[in-house]
Amino acid sequence: MTSPSAAKFGRSPADVDLSVAIGAIRLRNPILAASGTFGYGLEFAHLVDLTSLGGFVTKGLSLEPMEGAPPPRLCETSSGMLNAIGLQNVGVRAFVKEKLPALSKFDVPVLANVFGYCLEDYSQVIRVLEDAEGLAGYELNISCPNVKKGGLQFGGDPAMAAEVVRAARKAAANRPLWVKLSPLVADIGLMAKAVEAEGADALTVANTYPAMAVDYRTGRSRLGNLTGGLSGPAIKPITLRLVWEASKAVKIPVVGLGGIETAADVLDYVTVGAAAVQVGTASFADPQTSERLRSELREALFESKMFTINELRGKFPAEIG
Numbered sequence: 001m002t003s004p005s006a007a008k009f010g011r012s013p014a015d016v017d018l019s020v021a022i023g024a025i026r027l028r029n030p031i032l033a034a035s036g037t038f039g040y041g042l043e044f045a046h047l048v049d050l051t052s053l054g055g056f057v058t059k060g061l062s063l064e065p066m067e068g069a070p071p072p073r074l075c076e077t078s079s080g081m082l083n084a085i086g087l088q089n090v091g092v093r094a095f096v097k098e099k100l101p102a103l104s105k106f107d108v109p110v111l112a113n114v115f116g117y118c119l120e121d122y123s124q125v126i127r128v129l130e131d132a133e134g135l136a137g138y139e140l141n142i143s144c145p146n147v148k149k150g151g152l153q154f155g156g157d158p159a160m161a162a163e164v165v166r167a168a169r170k171a172a173a174n175r176p177l178w179v180k181l182s183p184l185v186a187d188i189g190l191m192a193k194a195v196e197a198e199g200a201d202a203l204t205v206a207n208t209y210p211a212m213a214v215d216y217r218t219g220r221s222r223l224g225n226l227t228g229g230l231s232g233p234a235i236k237p238i239t240l241r242l243v244w245e246a247s248k249a250v251k252i253p254v255v256g257l258g259g260i261e262t263a264a265d266v267l268d269y270v271t272v273g274a275a276a277v278q279v280g281t282a283s284f285a286d287p288q289t290s291e292r293l294r295s296e297l298r299e300a301l302f303e304s305k306m307f308t309i310n311e312l313r314g315k316f317p318a319e320i321g
């Protein structure tokens with residue numbers, strides 16, 4: 001519904017331009033569906049108009065198919081959710097053959113989320129994708145253990161993160177490369193700079209937080225795995241700071257995500273510097289969240305007398321004073 005203030009401007013929320021550019025990728029609006037929370041997109045096509053999304057990030061893809069972790073894989077926590085999916089996926093070759101042809105018929109930018117357990121895994125997955133048509137770019141998930149370095153996370157150390165981005169950049173000659181950072185770092189600014197220096201086109205901040213939930217009666221984990229990753233509203237204030245810190249540290253665009261449920265959440269991320277956002281856990285409660293957010297964003301910006309989303313970006317000061 002158009003508010004009384006609309007008459008004042010002679011314009012309406014429909015005039016608000018939500019389009020953003022993340023490097024070479026143009027998005028109709030700044031809301032992407034986050035990796036692992038929207039399958040391969042196709043599963044949601046009967047529930048959601050996929051073309052209403054700014055973009056879509058696939059479930060993480062590995063070189064070989066993976067069965068994932070034992071059930072239960074999800075559990076609710078206060079203001080959040082824990083997951084231990086174990087990166088189950090069909091494998092990159094089956095994705096290219098069985099999912100991508102149908103997915104690429106939808107007029108929406110699709111990014112393939114890529115992960116591995118050594119440098120070569122990342123490069124090989126990207127090489128398979130480079131030969132396929134219908135992708136807008138790649139998102140590298142570096143919150144994975146490097147089995148060749150004693151299981152330390154690629155994303156936990158700037159030197160290791162730089163190494164994996166260098167390898168991926170070499171393989172990804174034809175498409176933009178986004179790098180999704182782990183929130184478990186001492187200095188997100190250092191990490192962001194290390195990744196930018198290796199040629200990343202954008203950063204996605206951030207992944208889930210290692211966490212656990214137990215049942216004292218049984219003395220067992222509430223997940224099939226002992227621990228999982230925390231997402232949802234509980235993490236928003238923590239990740240918001242990471243997005244602010246990362247945005248200050250680099251020139252490339254930062255895509256923020258963590259606990260977004262409302263238009264105000266989206267605008268908070270944009271205020272601290274995000275150029276776009278992703279929605280994950282909220283899609284579990286309502287797969288149409290991103291569609292709803294798109295119209296709520298227009299209303300909220302219009303009410304604040306703004307006609308492009310970029311007017312708000314980075315409004316929050318870099319320093320006190």
Ligand SMILES: Cc1cc2nc3c(=O)[nH]c(=O)nc-3n(C[C@H](O)[C@H](O)[C@H](O)COP(=O)(O)O)c2cc1C
Pocket residue numbers: 034035036037059060061083085087113141180206207208230231232233235257258259260278279280281282
């Ligand atoms: C069930 C589930 C599966 C996920 N799988 C992936 C994945 O395969 N790759 C990845 O980079 N992130 C994955 N994530 C992390 C999300 O993309 C996102 O970073 C995180 O959930 C925080 O956003 P949210 O609070 O909006 O959910 C997954 C999250 C959930 C809840």
